[in-house]
Amino acid sequence: MYPENQTIGQQGYGRQYRMKLVIDSLAIVEHAEIDLDGITVIAGENNVGKSTLGKALFALVNSFSNVFSSPEEEVANALRLTFRRFYEEQVDIEENNGQSTLNFESPTNSTRISRAGFSFSLGGMARDMAKGLRFEATPASVKAFIESYHSTGMHKRIADKFKSFVREGDSQEFVARCVRILKLTDSSFSKAFSERTFGSVFDGQVSSRIIKAGNKPDICLVDSNGTELIRTTFNGDRCLESSSQLDTETRAILLDDPSVVDGLADDYRRMGRSLAMPKSTLQQLILESDENETLADFLLAEQDGQDFLSVLDTAYEGKLKQNHDHEWVLYGNRELTEPIKTSNSSKGSKSVALLRILVEENVIRRGDFLILDEPEIHLHPGWQIIYAEALVVLSKELGVRLLITSHSPYFIEAIETYAEKYDWTDKTGIYVSNVSKNGSVRYLRADEERKAQVFESMAKPFDILERTRAAKMFGDEDA
Structure with a gap:
């Protein structure tokens, strides 16, 4: 039950527990068992529920996280x-x-x-x-x-x-x-927290809308021994049961749009400590990052993040800071009359700067979850491979659990290549979708043969372009 039982976690220290995310009948996802022990990549086409997995993990952890409130x-x-x-x-x-x-x-x-x-x-x-x-x-x-x-x-x-x-x-x-x-019980608050959090993240549509699909979503986080750390069960869109033994200090951050930093302080002052949505959670963690941290915490975070920050610097050295008007601006490597407001900065610059501030401000810590939804889409190809290397270093050196969704075979290949470079292959897994006849989706860990098939499928559009170009050059309309 909510806080009475002993919690399992790391408080930012100690060894990192191997975990598995198990999902049944949530939105489009019929079933998934996803290892979370380093870097987890969800690969595939559009409309197969990749984002659902990340949103589910975010909602599950933040239903009980002390980022918001306790009973x-x-x-x-x-x-x-x-x-x-x-x-x-x-x-x-x-x-x-x-x-x-x-x-x-x-x-x-x-x-x-x-x-x-x-x-x-x-x-x-x-x-x-x-x-x-x-x-x-x-x-x-x-x-x-x-x-x-x-x-x-x-x-x-x-x-x-x-x-x-x-x-x-x-x-x-x-x-x-x-x-x-x-006299309100902790279990009643647990159900209410979970129902409101999942309801806000999935906009009220928690259960599957696919005909003949299951209508009782079950989302669970277990350790390597099969012990339940968190479990939330629904009947339709109403929560039936929810409980947690995971340390409430554990954080899950979802980055799906770098524009989240635009108007960061103004939005937060207006919304305050609202429901656990990706934007409001990130806002609270960044804007309140120094309230429960000592100077020693920041110094240690800076030491631990040196290798990670050095990699990011090879792409972009820009930093997010608040100016005297409490506006978020980017300090870059150009000589400027004044810093550029984030609303006037490129999404690629914000993507890199946002990842940097999570480490520099000690927002993300060992054992936390960082969920990145298609992080490559705003980045130049050169920045994509630097970003991929930085993520591998972030996972290995700082102990952050990464759940990454991607359409790009080249970005995924970059993740795998740097995982080999940093001896992190055994902590890096790729999952792919299997779509049933009724449109519901199951996720499986890909072996080498299945990865090759998925990469070939994702690269197929480039083959079509090459054939089209060849047909134009040589006059062969059937090429």
Whole structure:
């Protein structure tokens, strides 16, 4: 269950567990068993569910990741809003120059407190109540906690007023709601987190829409012994069960569009800690990367990433930074009057700079998942092979698990070539699709013969062009 059981993971340290992603009846994917132990490449044509595999891994991990919120945080936030609504019903609210003030009047005097400051103080009370009374709350214990808290935490006149609200006022419904919130189970939050995360990532279409396909998606992450680390099961698009033993520090980042950095800070301020979508997750990790990290963490990350960054530098040395207006800009290797805003930069430049910032800012760490959806499409062929080498170094030297989808036989060949160069072949696997008659897809690990067939299929369009050119040159329309 969610946090009660021992978790499995690495906290950024220690050995890396071999994992396998197992999927049944999710969107177009009928079945897949994908090893995640270094570099995993999903090769194939369009419309065979390659992106589905990456989105599934992203949603599965982030349903439980502390990138967003834990059950206890959700309980505390629900209590804070409940406190605020109840207390504000008991007092007058004054508006002055856009500022809200709560007025606590009595026959002899009055005390005023800002609405924002009041809400902040209630947040502290909510967190303490969530820690102290969760799962064991009763109406009596909730009332006693509130009276005790107000006796020490606020101005006496306000505290007396609050205690009278709870003791003498119409507080039965308020107290009952607090008790119900405190008794919500971790399993109920787990199902809600998973349903909302998968629902947002797959836009509400979690189960297969293919006729006669399975309608009970099951997504599971297991270790090399077959022990379940995370499992989420659906009936249609509704989550039936969800549980995790994976360390909640484990991160999954999905990069499917380098333009994600455009307006990064503005979007994040507007959305805040929203649902686990690829853009909002990346935004939070980058913009809050220094909150839980020490200077030593950044120095060690810089040392560990030296080889990786040296490879990237051979393509592009540009760095993403925020200027004094909090806009994201690219500092490149040209002499400029001012840095170029990311919205005016090429997608290829942003692709390389985005990969760089994940390492330089210690956003991606050992044992985390980095999911790259067709990363080669915005890159010049020369940059493609540099990018491929950088990914191999990232996996081997920093211990990041990579799940890569690609249409390009040349990019995949570059991955394989550099895996051989860095002795990482045994940690590099290629998976290909097998489409059934009804259009659903199964994924299998490719042996050498199957890889050759897939590469030949992906390179076939170039053969068509060559034959077309030959026909034009030699006048043979049937060539």
